[in-house]
Amino acid sequence: MSRDQSHFEELRTLLLRPEQEHLEDLEARLLDPQRLADHVSRALPIAVRRSHEDNTLLARALSPLIEEAFKKSIRKNPKLLADILFPVIGRAVRKAVGEAWQRMLQQINEVLETRLSPRSLKWRWQARRSGRPYIEVVLANTLVFRVEEVFLIHRETGLLLHHKGIGAELTETEVVSSMFTAIQDFVKDSFRVDQESMLASLQLDDLTVWVEPGPYAYLAAVIRGHPPEALRQVLQVNLEEIHFGFARDLEHFSGDTEPFEAAQDQLDNCMVSQLQQKENKNTRLTGLAIAMLVAALLGWISWTRYVVHRDLTVIRETLQQEQGYRLTRARAAAGNYHIEGLKDPLAEPLESVLAGASLSRPVTADLQSYLSLEGSFLLSRVRRAVNPPPEVDLDLQDGVLVFRGKADVPWRRQTEKLLPLLPGITAWDLSGLEAAVDPIAEKNKQFQVEAAALENWVIYFNVNETELSDTLSPKIQEAAPRVQRLFALADELDKDIVLVVAGYSDSMGSEEYNLKISSQRARSVADFLVAEGIDPGRMLTEGRGSSGATADLNPERMRRVQLTVQIQTKP
Amino acid sequence: MIKKKICLLGSFSVGKTSLIKQFVHGIFSEKYLTTVGVKIDRKQVETAVGSALLLIWDLNGADRFQTIRSSYLAGSSGFLLVVDGTRPATLEVAVDIAENLDRTMGPLPRILLLNKWDLRDEWSMPEEQISKLRDMGWQVLKTSAKTGEQVEEAFRALTEAMLRKEGPER
Structure with missing residues (x-):
C-alpha cells in the first residue's frame, strides 16, 4: 500500500506536474506582492480604460485619493508646482491681462477720440488706414525706447547665461550680471520682501532696467527711453520659451553656459526698439503751409466779415440820411446785400443814392411805397x-x-x-x-384894338370913280401897315383870320351897275394891299352894291370901301 | 564656457580685497563693500583640467557666519576662506564659517588661505591646528597679497577642485 501509495504519488506527480507547477506559480504570483504587482501592472491600464469607458465609478473612487496626494505633494514642495505651472500660468495671466489691457485701450480711445489736433488728425488717419486702434497709433508715436542690452542671468548663482547688446560689447557683462544679482539680493534682504519676488525695475535717468523673473533664470533688459508695457510681455514670452527649451540645462546648471548660446533667438526677440519718427523738413514745411493756409483762411473770413459789416453800416447810414427811405432790415445774402423797407416814390433811385458808397457786392431791395411828409x-x-x-x-x-x-x-x-x-x-x-400879366391876353387885346381900328378905317370914292386917285393914296397908305400888324398878331395868337375887303356904291344907278362898280372899288383896294405885300390868300373882296345905304346917309358917304376881320374857326 | 561663482570669506582686515586686487583688475569701486556688502570681479583661470571664468564675490568681513548674507552665498561653487596669519582669532572665524558652510550648503571645494605671509616675523599661527586641518583634508596655502606669493595658485587650486568635483557628473 505504501509502495502503491508512493507509486501513486509518483504517478500523480508525473501526471499532474505541469498543472501542479502552474498552480504553484499562480499561487506564488498571488502571494508575492512583487510578482503580483508585475502582473497587475500589465492589466491595470486596460482595466482602468475599460472602467472609464463603462462608467465613472473608478474616477469617483480615485478622486479623493489623488486630491489628497496632490495636496501633500504641494505642501511638501510648493516651488515644484510653481515651476511646473510657470509656463502655463504665464500664458493664462497674459491672456487675462491682454484682455483687460484691450478694454482699457478702448476706454482711452474713446477719451482721445474727442480731442483734436493736427497731429491727432494725422494719427487718426494712420489708424484708419492700418485698421489699428487709434490709441495704439498714439502710443507707437509717442513712446520712444530701445532695448540696448539683454542679460539672461542664472537666478541662484547670478552667473550670466547669455547676453546680447547693441554695438560695443560690454567687457564686464559677467561682473555686471553678478553684481546685479547681488544688488537684487541686497534689496530683497534690506526690505525683507519675499525671496521669490524680484526687483522689477530700476530707473537711472534715461536708462531703465527691467527685470523679468523666472524660476531658474531671469531676464534683465537695459532700456533707453520710455518702454511700453507691451515690452514686458515680450520679455515674459521669451523667458518662458527659454525655460521651456532649456528646462534641464537650467535645473542642473553647474556653470556651463554653452547650451545657452542657443537662446540667441529669444534674446534677439527682446532687442525691441521704437524710434519716434523725427519730423523731417518736408512735414514741417507741410505743417507750415497748412498753418499759413489756415491763417489765410481765417484772415479772409475776418476780412470778409469786416467788409460786410462796413458795407451794411454804410448802407444803413446812407439810407438813414437820405429822405424818402425807411430801412427796416439790411443783411448780407449769398453774393449780395438785401435790404427791406419803405421808399417814397419821389425819393432818389436806390442806385444813385448808393452810387458813392463803393460796396463790395450788389444790392437787391424789397421796398414798399410810402408817402414821406418830410x-x-x-x-x-x-x-x-x-x-x-x-x-x-x-x-x-x-x-x-x-x-x-x-x-x-x-x-x-x-x-x-x-x-x-x-x-x-x-x-x-x-x-x-x-x-402877373398874361402876354397872350395882352396880345389878344392888341389884336382886338388893331382889328377894331382896321374896321373903322374907310376910304371914299367920287361918283363913278373906281381907281384910287392921288388924293386917296395917303388914306390907303395908312391901311397897309395896319393890315400887316394884324396878320402878325393873328399868327402869334394862332388865329386864322380873313380880311374882308367890301366895296359899296350910292343908290342912284341900277342895282346891277352898283354891284359892278362896288366890286371894282374893292378890287382896287385889294390890289393896292397886295402891291404893298399883303398875302392875297388872306383877303376876300366883295362888291356889296348900295346895300349899305341908309336913309340918313348922304351919297358921298355911300361910295366907299371898308375892311372887316373875320376869325375862322380852325378845323 | 564654464563659469563659477566663488566667495571670499573671512574676518575683517584679513586681506580679502587685497588678494583680489592682486589677482584681477576690477571695475567696481570698493565702496560697494561697505554699502551693498559685496564687490564682484571676474577672472579667467586656466588649470590642468580645464578653464573657467570665475566670478569672485568679495564679501564684507564677518566675525560670525550668521552675519553673512546667505543670499550672497547662494549658488557658490567654491570658497576661499581667508585668515590673517598674524591674528590667530581670524583662523577660528574661518573654521567656524567653514563648518557652517558645510552644514548649510553641503561639501563644496574650499581653500584656507593664511594671508600676510610677507609678515613672517609676526606670524602667529597654531601649527598644530593647521596640520590637523590638513589631516582633515583641508587645502591650506600661505599667501601674500602684498607680494602676490601663492595668490594665483590659490585661485587656480580652487578652480581645479571645482572642476574636478563636477568632473564625474559631466
Whole structure:
C-alpha cells in the first residue's frame, strides 16, 4: 500500500506536474506582492480604460485619493508646482491681462477720440488706414525706447547665461550680471520682501532696467527711453520659451553656459526698439503751409466779415440820411446785400443814392411805397400838383406853405382849389403872390384894338370913280401897315383870320351897275394891299352894291370901301 | 564656457580685497563693500583640467557666519576662506564659517588661505591646528597679497577642485 501509495504519488506527480507547477506559480504570483504587482501592472491600464469607458465609478473612487496626494505633494514642495505651472500660468495671466489691457485701450480711445489736433488728425488717419486702434497709433508715436542690452542671468548663482547688446560689447557683462544679482539680493534682504519676488525695475535717468523673473533664470533688459508695457510681455514670452527649451540645462546648471548660446533667438526677440519718427523738413514745411493756409483762411473770413459789416453800416447810414427811405432790415445774402423797407416814390433811385458808397457786392431791395411828409418831399409833391410858373417860389415855414412871386389869376385860383387836397399840407399863405400879366391876353387885346381900328378905317370914292386917285393914296397908305400888324398878331395868337375887303356904291344907278362898280372899288383896294405885300390868300373882296345905304346917309358917304376881320374857326 | 561663482570669506582686515586686487583688475569701486556688502570681479583661470571664468564675490568681513548674507552665498561653487596669519582669532572665524558652510550648503571645494605671509616675523599661527586641518583634508596655502606669493595658485587650486568635483557628473 505504501509502495502503491508512493507509486501513486509518483504517478500523480508525473501526471499532474505541469498543472501542479502552474498552480504553484499562480499561487506564488498571488502571494508575492512583487510578482503580483508585475502582473497587475500589465492589466491595470486596460482595466482602468475599460472602467472609464463603462462608467465613472473608478474616477469617483480615485478622486479623493489623488486630491489628497496632490495636496501633500504641494505642501511638501510648493516651488515644484510653481515651476511646473510657470509656463502655463504665464500664458493664462497674459491672456487675462491682454484682455483687460484691450478694454482699457478702448476706454482711452474713446477719451482721445474727442480731442483734436493736427497731429491727432494725422494719427487718426494712420489708424484708419492700418485698421489699428487709434490709441495704439498714439502710443507707437509717442513712446520712444530701445532695448540696448539683454542679460539672461542664472537666478541662484547670478552667473550670466547669455547676453546680447547693441554695438560695443560690454567687457564686464559677467561682473555686471553678478553684481546685479547681488544688488537684487541686497534689496530683497534690506526690505525683507519675499525671496521669490524680484526687483522689477530700476530707473537711472534715461536708462531703465527691467527685470523679468523666472524660476531658474531671469531676464534683465537695459532700456533707453520710455518702454511700453507691451515690452514686458515680450520679455515674459521669451523667458518662458527659454525655460521651456532649456528646462534641464537650467535645473542642473553647474556653470556651463554653452547650451545657452542657443537662446540667441529669444534674446534677439527682446532687442525691441521704437524710434519716434523725427519730423523731417518736408512735414514741417507741410505743417507750415497748412498753418499759413489756415491763417489765410481765417484772415479772409475776418476780412470778409469786416467788409460786410462796413458795407451794411454804410448802407444803413446812407439810407438813414437820405429822405424818402425807411430801412427796416439790411443783411448780407449769398453774393449780395438785401435790404427791406419803405421808399417814397419821389425819393432818389436806390442806385444813385448808393452810387458813392463803393460796396463790395450788389444790392437787391424789397421796398414798399410810402408817402414821406418830410419838407422837401412835401414841396416837390406840391410842385408836381400845382405846377407853378417859374416866377413863383415855394417854401415851408413852420409848417406853412408860403408862395411868393408873380402868378396869373387863373393859376392862383386853380392852386387855391388844389391845396386842401394835398396830403401833409395843412396851412398855406398866398399873400406873397402878385398878379402877373398874361402876354397872350395882352396880345389878344392888341389884336382886338388893331382889328377894331382896321374896321373903322374907310376910304371914299367920287361918283363913278373906281381907281384910287392921288388924293386917296395917303388914306390907303395908312391901311397897309395896319393890315400887316394884324396878320402878325393873328399868327402869334394862332388865329386864322380873313380880311374882308367890301366895296359899296350910292343908290342912284341900277342895282346891277352898283354891284359892278362896288366890286371894282374893292378890287382896287385889294390890289393896292397886295402891291404893298399883303398875302392875297388872306383877303376876300366883295362888291356889296348900295346895300349899305341908309336913309340918313348922304351919297358921298355911300361910295366907299371898308375892311372887316373875320376869325375862322380852325378845323 | 564654464563659469563659477566663488566667495571670499573671512574676518575683517584679513586681506580679502587685497588678494583680489592682486589677482584681477576690477571695475567696481570698493565702496560697494561697505554699502551693498559685496564687490564682484571676474577672472579667467586656466588649470590642468580645464578653464573657467570665475566670478569672485568679495564679501564684507564677518566675525560670525550668521552675519553673512546667505543670499550672497547662494549658488557658490567654491570658497576661499581667508585668515590673517598674524591674528590667530581670524583662523577660528574661518573654521567656524567653514563648518557652517558645510552644514548649510553641503561639501563644496574650499581653500584656507593664511594671508600676510610677507609678515613672517609676526606670524602667529597654531601649527598644530593647521596640520590637523590638513589631516582633515583641508587645502591650506600661505599667501601674500602684498607680494602676490601663492595668490594665483590659490585661485587656480580652487578652480581645479571645482572642476574636478563636477568632473564625474559631466
